[in-house]
Amino acid sequence: MSSDVDRDLEAELERPEAGEHGVPVDAVCTGCRRVTVKRAPADEPNPEFVASFRHVCRKCRKVTWWNVVAIFRGLVDDEEEGDE
Ligand SMILES: [Zn+2]
Numbered sequence: 001m002s003s004d005v006d007r008d009l010e011a012e013l014e015r016p017e018a019g020e021h022g023v024p025v026d027a028v029c030t031g032c033r034r035v036t037v038k039r040a041p042a043d044e045p046n047p048e049f050v051a052s053f054r055h056v057c058r059k060c061r062k063v064t065w066w067n068v069v070a071i072f073r074g075l076v077d078d079e080e081e082g083d084e
Pocket of ligand 1: 029030031032033034057058059060061064
C-alpha cells in the first residue's frame with residue numbers, strides 16, 4: 001500500500017477540485033475512499049467541528065460526502081481573515 005508521507009499537500013490544495021473557499025482539510029471520500037486535500041466550507045464559527053461536508057469527487061464524478069481526517073492550519077496564509 002502506498003504511503004501518505006510523500007504527498008504534496010500544497011499541490012493538492014492548488015487543484016481546482018479542492019475548492020476555492022474554506023478551511024484546508026485532509027478528507028476522505030465516502031464513495032471511493034480516496035483521500036485528498038479539500039477546502040471544507042467554513043460555515044461554522046469553529047471549523048474544528050466540521051466533521052463532514054459535501055464536495056465534488058472527480059473519481060466518483062459526482063458530489064459526495066467527505067469526512068474530515070485532519071485540518072491543516074498554517075498551510076495557507078490567513079488571506080481571507082478580516083473580510084467582513
Ligand atoms: Zn469519490
